[in-house]
Amino acid sequence: MGSIKINSxxxxIARFLNPVAKTLDQPPPMLKPTDRSNPLFKGWGNPPTQWVEWVNQMAAKHSSIWIKAGIFDSIMSSIYEITFNHDIIYALLHFWNPKTNTFVYPWGEATVTLEDMVILGGYSVLGDSVSVCVIKADLNEKVEVMNQFRTELIRSKSKKASHFQWIQMFKAKKDEEQEHIGFLSLWLSRFVFPSTDRDALGKHVIPIAVRLSQGDKLDLATPILASIYGNLRILKKQSVNSSSSCINLLGPFRLVQIWAYERLTDIAPKTVNELQPNEPRLARWHGLNSNVSLPNLLSQMNKPDTFIWRPYVVDLKNWLQPLYYQDTDKILTDSLSLDDDLQTFARFLKPCEINWLNCKEKYLPHHVAMQFGYDQDIPGDVSSYKVKKCVNFMIPSRSFQPQVSKRYADWLKNVDSKDGENDQDLASGEKVNDSDEARSDLECVHMRKMNAEDKRDEIEMCSLRRMPNGDKETENVAKDVSRRSKDCMDIDELIKLGLELDARISKLEKVFGSLKAKDRNGVMSC
Incomplete structure (x- = not known):
């Protein structure tokens, strides 16, 4: 294991996300150069007039319901204005690969993930799917009433339910529940699932708003990420084909820009807002902009030392970290015992197909394992990947420094920046095996085991860290791992042994450092 940055x-012992490639025949990602185009970013939802005031009024009445539904942070994030930077979006687009839904850089792959939707967007990844938002019989009447209000505005002089008219209509309502549903409908239409006419409230959001008003938790993060992937695919296709036609992009691209700010520090605004108590993380970037030019953006993105793999594990004043960012490794064995936080983290790691409306995209977290704190190996094919349920699941500590395998570093050198995917790849994503087995919350993570047919160096396959020569205890453990790995060691034993070895190594490193310090101070001599 090592670093591409220093080529060392x-x-x-390595910790990979499944599936990993069994052979070196897996083709590396490929790219096509892009030309600049001029789409309409209709999903860039900055707050309309009177919105901030309305949010504060509704929060005072309904914040407990929002917390229960998992939308409190996402609603509060909507009051902040993110300045659109066209150059950053196009610099990112230059590296976008629609086949894997990742940005392919010379130093590795990275992408916007469900983790970013939860942390930056404040959305929930748990709950019922909004793609099949089922309305209970007792809520149908509420949906019909809201549709009647919408129809009333469409029949007015403006011929549509504009956001301004919608605010005026519902702020005057004495019925608190109707006002609340009206508020949630506008929030969804403006910031989450906008219509082609970004100033018109769409009918599709009303059933979702009714469910959320009852405190029902819905998975909003997944369809939002699907819309981002789908919009990047459309934009990439237009740019590759040098098309001059105007396209409407409804995905929330402000989350893509903030993703870049959080991870590519050299392109972010130099001064960041300090979070105030209870503010969402997105507030750090309110009203700020980057002045880096497009050529410099491309140059910075090509450098491996400018990318922060895990920005959310770093302590930040007035920001409450989720409980899955811990100071020690955590091993879980039963998916049924996971609380919401741990289920959320487990969901980040599952390769699957994500959907919204007519958009079906692949979610491939094993291509960007280092973003979750795991080591990176050559990603395997998910189309035939199946896992067993109820096996070990490991959450890495905040302090763990993930690395790449040597074979991954060699494989990445073959990335082709000239020849790209075919038109089919640009048009739609491959189908991902989304069976119950493949979607298991567990067995996303494994320790790399010895395989008798693997032709790599034995020590590298076992992934043992080198220790100072002459330490008999370490040598014995290393021999034990090598011997037992050949017999396909049980994953429980391998994890336990790996952690035991890491603990011994840390202890020996402290002793060795202490001895060196004493030697420098003249306490010891040869």
Whole structure:
């Protein structure tokens, strides 16, 4: 394991996300150059007039319901204005690969994930799917009433339910429940699932708003990410084909820009807002902009040392980290015992197909394992990937520094920036195996085991970290791992042994450092 940045590798036990490629025949990602186009970013939802005032009024009445439904942070994020930077979006687009839904850089793959939707957007990844938002019989009447209000505005002089008219209509309502549903409908239409006419409230959001008003938790993060992937695919296709036609992009691209700010520090605004108590993380970027030019943006993105793999594990004043960012490794064995936080993290790691309306995209977290704190190996094909349920699941500590395998570094050198995917790849994503087995919350993570047919160096396959020569205890453990790995060691035993080895190594490193310090101070001599 090692670092592409310093091109240095040494053996140690590795932690990969499944599936990993079994052979070196897996083709590396490929790219096509892009030309600049001029789409309409209709999903860039900055707050309309009177919105901030209305949010504060509704929060005072309904914040407990929002917390229960998992939308409190996402609603509060809507009051902040993110300045649109066209160059950043196009710099990112230059590296976008629609086949894997990742940005392919010379130093590795990265992408916007469900983790970013939860942390930056404040959306929930748990709950019922909004793609099949089922309305209970007792809520149908509420949906019909809201549709009648919408129809009333459409029949007016403006011929549509404009956002301004909608606010005026519902702020005057004495019925608190109707006002609340009206508020949620506008929030969804403006910031989450906008219509082609971004100033018109769409009918599709009303059933979702009714469910949320009852405190029902819905998975909003997944369809939002699907819309981002789908819009990047459309934009990439237009740019590759040098098309001059105007396209409407409804995805929330402000989350893509903030993703870049959080991870590519050299392109972010130099001064960041300090979070105030209870503010969402997105507030850090309110009203700020980057002045980096497009050529410099491309140059910075090509450098491996400018990318922060895990920005959310770093302590930040007045920001409450989710409970899955811990100071020690956590091993879980039963998916039924996971609380909401741990289920959320498990959901980040599952390769699957994500959908919204007519958009079906692949979600491939194993291509960007280092973003979740895992080591990166050559990603395997998910189309035939199946996993067993109820096996070990590991959450890495905040302090763990993920690395790449040597074979991944060699594989990445073959990335082709000239020849790209075919038109079919640009048009739609491959189908991902989304069976119950493949969607298991568990067995997303494994320790790399010895395979008798693997032709790599034995120590590298076992991924043992090198230790100072002459330490008999370490040598014995290393021999034990090598011997037992050949017999396909049980994953429980391998994880336990790996952590035991890491603990021993840390202890020996402290002793060795202490001895060196004493030697420098003249306490010891040869």
């Amino acid at each position: 590798f040494s053996p140690r």
